[in-house]
Amino acid sequence: MKTVCIKEILEKGTIGTSVIVRGWVRTKRGGKPVWFIDLNDGSTINNIQIVADPLRFDAELFGNITTGACVFISGELIASQGGGQSVEVEAQKIEVYGLASSDYPLQPKRHSLEFLREKAHLRPRTATFSAILRIRHSLSFAIHKFYNDKGFFYLHTPIITGSDCEGAGEMFRVTTMDMNNLPKNEDGSINYKEDFFGKETNLTVSGQLEGELGAMALGKIYTFGPTFRSENSNTARHLAEFWMIEPEVAFFELEDNMDLAEEFLQYLVKYALEHCKDDLDFLDKRNADEEKMKKKEDQAEMGLLERLNFVISNRFERLTYTEAIEILKKSKPFQKKQFKFPVEWGVDLQSEHERYLVEKEFKKPVILTNYPTAIKSFYMKQNDDGTVRAMDVLIPGIGEIIGGSQREDNYEKLKNRALEVGIDQESIWWYLETRKFGTAPHSGFGLGFERLVMFVTGMSNIRDVIPFPRTPKNAEF
RNA sequence: GCUUCUUUAGCUCAGCUGGUUAGAGCAACUGACUGUUAAUCAGUAGGUCCUUGGUUCGAGCCCAAGAAGGAGCGCCA
Numbered sequence: 301m302k303t304v305c306i307k308e309i310l311e312k313g314t315i316g317t318s319v320i321v322r323g324w325v326r327t328k329r330g331g332k333p334v335w336f337i338d339l340n341d342g343s344t345i346n347n348i349q350i351v352a353d354p355l356r357f358d359a360e361l362f363g364n365i366t367t368g369a370c371v372f373i374s375g376e377l378i379a380s381q382g383g384g385q386s387v388e389v390e391a392q393k394i395e396v397y398g399l400a401s402s403d404y405p406l407q408p409k410r411h412s413l414e415f416l417r418e419k420a421h422l423r424p425r426t427a428t429f430s431a432i433l434r435i436r437h438s439l440s441f442a443i444h445k446f447y448n449d450k451g452f453f454y455l456h457t458p459i460i461t462g463s464d465c466e467g468a469g470e471m472f473r474v475t476t477m478d479m480n481n482l483p484k485n486e487d488g489s490i491n492y493k494e495d496f497f498g499k500e501t502n503l504t505v506s507g508q509l510e511g512e513l514g515a516m517a518l519g520k521i522y523t524f525g526p527t528f529r530s531e532n533s534n535t536a537r538h539l540a541e542f543w544m545i546e547p548e549v550a551f552f553e554l555e556d557n558m559d560l561a562e563e564f565l566q567y568l569v570k571y572a573l574e575h576c577k578d579d580l581d582f583l584d585k586r587n588a589d590e591e592k593m594k595k596k597e598d599q600a601e602m603g604l605l606e607r608l609n610f611v612i613s614n615r616f617e618r619l620t621y622t623e624a625i626e627i628l629k630k631s632k633p634f635q636k637k638q639f640k641f642p643v644e645w646g647v648d649l650q651s652e653h654e655r656y657l658v659e660k661e662f663k664k665p666v667i668l669t670n671y672p673t674a675i676k677s678f679y680m681k682q683n684d685d686g687t688v689r690a691m692d693v694l695i696p697g698i699g700e701i702i703g704g705s706q707r708e709d710n711y712e713k714l715k716n717r718a719l720e721v722g723i724d725q726e727s728i729w730w731y732l733e734t735r736k737f738g739t740a741p742h743s744g745f746g747l748g749f750e751r752l753v754m755f756v757t758g759m760s761n762i763r764d765v766i767p768f769p770r771t772p773k774n775a776e777f
Numbered sequence: 778g779c780u781u782c783u784u785u786a787g788c789u790c791a792g793c794u795g796g797u798u799a800g801a802g803c804a805a806c807u808g809a810c811u812g813u814u815a816a817u818c819a820g821u822a823g824g825u826c827c828u829u830g831g832u833u834c835g836a837g838c839c840c841a842a843g844a845a846g847g848a849g850c851g852c853c854a
C-alpha cells in the first residue's frame with residue numbers, strides 16, 4: 301500500500317482500494333455512532349473526509365484529535381454516503397503523530413489576515429494561505445518554463461553587490477565588521493578596506509546591471525531572485541525583501557520589450573488559470589465575500605476570475621507619457637480639481653493618476669512609455685526630445701507591476717548621464733565597458749513577483765502573498 | 778517618513794455621559810444528540826481592558842508619552 305497525497309486520492313482514487321493518508325486535522329465532528337475528521341495534507345485545497353466507527357477505536361483518541369493535530373490514517377476508500385464529497389476514507393487504523401494543544405490558534409472559522417500575519421508559522425495551514433502558496437509555486441515554475449521555452453538563459457546575478465549606484469533606492473549594508481569597534485581612517489571615516497570584501501558592500505536592489513552583462517553574451521537572459529530595499533515604505537505593496545524577475549534581451553527595442561512584457565504576463569495568468577483551478581475558485585469566492593462587505597462604491601466591477609480572464613483576452617493599452625498627461629488634463633477629476641498632485645509635463649505621475657488611467661479611462665492594463673529623462677534612471681536610452689525609452693506596465697488594483705526600458709547603448713551618452721546624476725563612474729567601470737566593447741541595442745524589465753501573485757490571487761496586501769514577509773520593524777520568523 | 782484609525786477572553790467584536798461584579802458569538806472543557814459538512818443543543822471555565830505616567834472620590838472610557846497593528850500617501854517592483 302503506497303502513501304499518496306490527498307489530491308491524488310480525490311482525483312483518481314479507486315473505490316474499494318486501501319489507502320494511507322497523513323495530514324493535519326481541519327475539523328472533526330461526530331459522536332456515538334460515527335466520527336468524522338476533515339484532513340488536509342497541503343497537496344490540494346480540498347480536504348478528505350475520514351469516517352471512523354467509534355466501536356473500533358478508543359473514545360479518548362477521538363477526543364484528543366482536535367483541529368491542528370497531525371495524524372496517520374489507513375483505511376479503505378469508499379463512496380461517501382454524505383452529500384459534501386464523493387469519496388471518503390473509512391478508517392481502519394488511526395495513529396497520532398502530534399496532537400495540538402488547546403491553545404492552537406487556528407480555529408475552524410474565518411480569521412483576520414492581520415491576525416494570521418502574526419502567526420506566519422501556522423498560517424500556511426489555512427485554506428487561504430495554502431492556496432496562495434500553491435499558486436505562488438505554480439507561477440514561479442511558469443516563469444522558468446516561459447523563458448526556457450523561449451530560449452532564455454537563467455542567469456544568477458549576485459546577491460551581495462559592491463555597486464551602490466543601481467539607482468533603485470536605499471540598500472542594506474553587508475559587513476563582518478564589529479559594529480562596536482569600527483576600524484577608522486585617519487580622518488575619522490570608516491575604513492572599509494578592513495571589511496570582508498575590502499570595500500563597501502550591500503544586498504542587491506536589482507540584478508539588472510549584471511543582467512545586461514549576461515545579455516551582451518548569451519543574448520537572452522533572465523534573473524529571478526531575491527531583492528532587498530531598505531526604504532521605510534509602509535504600504536500594502538512594498539516589502540524590504542521581495543523576489544523579482546528581470547529579463548534582459550540583446551537586440552530588443554522598446555517595442556519588443558513591451559511585446560515580451562505583455563506576452564509574459566498573459567502567459568502567467570493563463571498558466572495559473574489552467575493549473576490552479578481549485579485554488580483560484582476558492583480565492584474567487586473569498587474575494588467575492590470580501591467585496592460584499594465593502595461599500596457599494598468601493599466594490600470592484602469584476603470578480604477575480606473575471607478579471608484574470610479579461611486580462612488574458614484583451615491587448616494592453618499602450619501610450620506615451622505625453623499622451624497620458626493630455627488625457628489626465630482632460631479628465632473629470634482634473635477639471636474638478638480632485639487630484640491632490642499636479643498634472644503637467646515633466647512631473648512624475650502619482651498613484652492617483654495611474655489609477656485613473658488604468659481603472660477609469662482604459663479599464664485594463666496600460667503600458668506607459670517615453671517618460672521625461674529627468675524622472676527616470678540614468679541607464680535608459682535617450683530620445684531626442686528630452687524623454688527616455690522607459691516603460692511602466694500598470695495593472696488594475698496594483699499599479700506598477702513592471703518597470704523597464706531600452707538601455708542606453710551609446711558609451712558617451714551613458715557616461716555623461718551617469719555623471720549628470722552624480723554616479724560614481726569607478727564603481728560601474730565594468731558596466732560602462734559593455735558599451736565600449738561591442739555595444740548593442742538591448743532592453744529589459746523588472747517584474748515584482750509578489751505584485752504578480754497579488755494580482756493573480758486577488759489579495760490586497762503584499763504581506764499575504766509571501767510566506768515570511770520582511771517589512772520595516774518586522775523580521776519575525 | 779507623513780496623515781489617520783485601531784488595541785477589551787484563545788479568535789471576532791460590544792461596552793451608553795467617567796459610577797458597584799466588564800459582556801456576546803465562536804474555540805476550549807463537561808454532557809446530550811446526530812451520516813456529519815465551520816454539525817446542533819445545554820452547561821462550565823476563561824480578563825495585566827497594549828504599556829507607563831497623570832487628572833478624578835472613582836478610569837476600559839478623559840489627558841500625555843511610548844509600543845504594536847491597519848488604511849491612505851511618498852519612495853518603487
